[in-house]
Amino acid sequence: MTLKAQLEQTLAGMAPFSTGEQSVSLSDGDLHLTCQLVALESLGCAFSRLALSSDRLAGLDTDGLKRVAEDLSAKLTYLLEPISPIETDAEGCVVQMRSNPPHKDADRTSYYELLVARTGELSLTRYTRAAGQPRESVPAHVTREVLCRLAGDLAEAAA
Amino acid sequence: MRIEHDLSRFKQIVRGKIRQNLRKYVTHGEMIGRKGRDLVSIPIPQLDIPHFRYGKNGSGGVGQGDGEVGTPVGSPGDDEGGAGAAGSDPGRHILEVEVSLEELAVILGEELELPRIEPKGNDTIEREKARYTSIRKSGPESLRHFKRTYMEALRRQISSNTYVPERPRVVPIREDKRYRAWTEVSLPQANAAIIYMMDVSGSMTDDQKEIVRTAAFWLDAWLKSQYKGVERRYIIHDAAAKEVDEHTFYHTRESGGTRISSAYRVAADMIERVFPPTDWNIYVFQFSDGDNWGEDNEKSLDLLRGDILPHVNLFCYGQVESPYGSGEYIRSLEHSFDEAESKMIAVEIENKDGIYACLKKFLGTGV
Numbered sequence: 459m460t461l462k463a464q465l466e467q468t469l470a471g472m473a474p475f476s477t478g479e480q481s482v483s484l485s486d487g488d489l490h491l492t493c494q495l496v497a498l499e500s501l502g503c504a505f506s507r508l509a510l511s512s513d514r515l516a517g518l519d520t521d522g523l524k525r526v527a528e529d530l531s532a533k534l535t536y537l538l539e540p541i542s543p544i545e546t547d548a549e550g551c552v553v554q555m556r557s558n559p560p561h562k563d564a565d566r567t568s569y570y571e572l573l574v575a576r577t578g579e580l581s582l583t584r585y586t587r588a589a590g591q592p593r594e595s596v597p598a599h600v601t602r603e604v605l606c607r608l609a610g611d612l613a614e615a616a617a
Numbered sequence: 618m619r620i621e622h623d624l625s626r627f628k629q630i631v632r633g634k635i636r637q638n639l640r641k642y643v644t645h646g647e648m649i650g651r652k653g654r655d656l657v658s659i660p661i662p663q664l665d666i667p668h669f670r671y672g673k674n675g676s677g678g679v680g681q682g683d684g685e686v687g688t689p690v691g692s693p694g695d696d697e698g699g700a701g702a703a704g705s706d707p708g709r710h711i712l713e714v715e716v717s718l719e720e721l722a723v724i725l726g727e728e729l730e731l732p733r734i735e736p737k738g739n740d741t742i743e744r745e746k747a748r749y750t751s752i753r754k755s756g757p758e759s760l761r762h763f764k765r766t767y768m769e770a771l772r773r774q775i776s777s778n779t780y781v782p783e784r785p786r787v788v789p790i791r792e793d794k795r796y797r798a799w800t801e802v803s804l805p806q807a808n809a810a811i812i813y814m815m816d817v818s819g820s821m822t823d824d825q826k827e828i829v830r831t832a833a834f835w836l837d838a839w840l841k842s843q844y845k846g847v848e849r850r851y852i853i854h855d856a857a858a859k860e861v862d863e864h865t866f867y868h869t870r871e872s873g874g875t876r877i878s879s880a881y882r883v884a885a886d887m888i889e890r891v892f893p894p895t896d897w898n899i900y901v902f903q904f905s906d907g908d909n910w911g912e913d914n915e916k917s918l919d920l921l922r923g924d925i926l927p928h929v930n931l932f933c934y935g936q937v938e939s940p941y942g943s944g945e946y947i948r949s950l951e952h953s954f955d956e957a958e959s960k961m962i963a964v965e966i967e968n969k970d971g972i973y974a975c976l977k978k979f980l981g982t983g984v
Binding site for chain 2: 543544545546547548549550552554556559560567569585587589592593
């Protein structure tokens with residue numbers, strides 16, 4: 459069963475919660491998905507981090523990682539902001555993708571950060587920064603459907 | 618004498634206007650580079666250019682045309698009024714005034730209340746300079762000394778009896794030619810080296826680079842006015858750093874990650890090789906969005922502490938806010954160094970309006 463299908467099934471079997479954190483870990487071959495859920499309701503959920511690791515990613519060079527990042531940039535068009543590659547660290551073999559442009563309120567900037575690393579991991583986190591303050595990670599709110607679609611797209615990009 | 622007085626008064630007015638709007642000129646970089654290296658052209662919209670004023674030519678005059686004895690001559694303004702046609706003249710132009718960089722630096726210094734810099738250490742470095750003070754028999758044609766050449770030719774013609782005073786023709790031959798030659802003289806100079814470092818990683822946008830360019834222009838102007846010789850060097854970096862020329866410095870965009878330590882390594886090496894700290898007054902200005910890759914912070918701070926700060930007059934770090942506002946490097950600097958005790962100054966530049974305060978803080982130490 460694909461990771462997307464497994465996640466749909468897992469979420470359907472979980473009781474709604476709004477406090478604490480529950481971790482969901484799923485595997486499909488060499489693909490491993492971890493989702494740190496901080497809230498789950500009948501329609502939507504919130505996660506602090508969504509990560510997918512793959513042996514295939516671990517073998518890629520910087521150009522290969524860039525291609526994965528471009529592929530993800532084209533696919534992930536349904537989040538709050540579009541995501542695109544911002545920096546590529548050849549030394550650490552990591553491509554940093556972020557919301558482009560980030561979302562700006564009067565005194566706050568929020569954005570997604572998706573790292574594509576040669577350690578074999580794709581990880582998505584949402585950050586926010588108030589004026590004059592350091593950035594902090596915040597839960598990303600999505601519908602159940604979007605979360606499952608995200609899992610599917612990450613798996614497809616890493617496969 | 619009168620016109621000189623007027624000119625000096627006009628210059629005073631221009632200076633006053635520039636001073637009045639200095640903050641605007643500092644934050645808007647549009648006049649930078651418009652007149653080359655030594656002059657800048659500043660648009661001043663609200664200034665009356667001196668001009669002749671014509672008086673009403675009175676009530677007198679000579680009448681012409683038909684008229685009876687006793688008919689009064691018309692005076693100006695007697696015409697009937699009425700709606701006029703639309704004007705065809707162009708609107709009022711903005712006056713652009715040329716100001717020398719030196720003068721601009723003086724205004725900047727006065728307005729920001731900047732102290733004069735006290736050069737450190739050996740401020741009398743001997744520098745070789747070529748002076749054309751002697752004459753040789755060989756050399757490039759571009760350096761031919763015409764007067765000496767013709768004198769030699771005349772001397773030769775007189776001594777060989779070929780000169781005819783009634784028909785004075787002097788024709789130089791090859792042996793008559795004389796050329797200017799130079800000798801090298803040593804000139805004492807107070808020298809300063811400015812090292813600019815800029816992050817050109819993917820997260821630095823064109824707007825941020827424009828802020829850096831504008832700030833660097835004013836820093837240059839001030840430091841040039843304080844030292845006789847200023848050497849400028851430019852380093853750009855993303856995950857790797859390199860020395861580049863000025864144009865490349867302002868127009869490069871890379872997509873690499875940010876590793877500030879790479880730039881520090883190049884700067885430290887440059888200081889060691891090219892600018893011995895005992896002879897040079899070294900100023901380092903670094904600009905970045907501060908979005909350094911996490912594990913690089915410690916490495917950068919070590920290099921700064923060990924290889925850069927001990928050798929420089931001043932190290933200034935300007936953190937230009939990126940669209941993500943995620944730069945944390947300035948906090949690491951503030952946490953690691955005490956500004957009062959070290960030669961390090963760190964400033965956050967939110968936008969173009971922040972340049973003014975940044976310059977004041979960077980240059981206000983007088984070091």
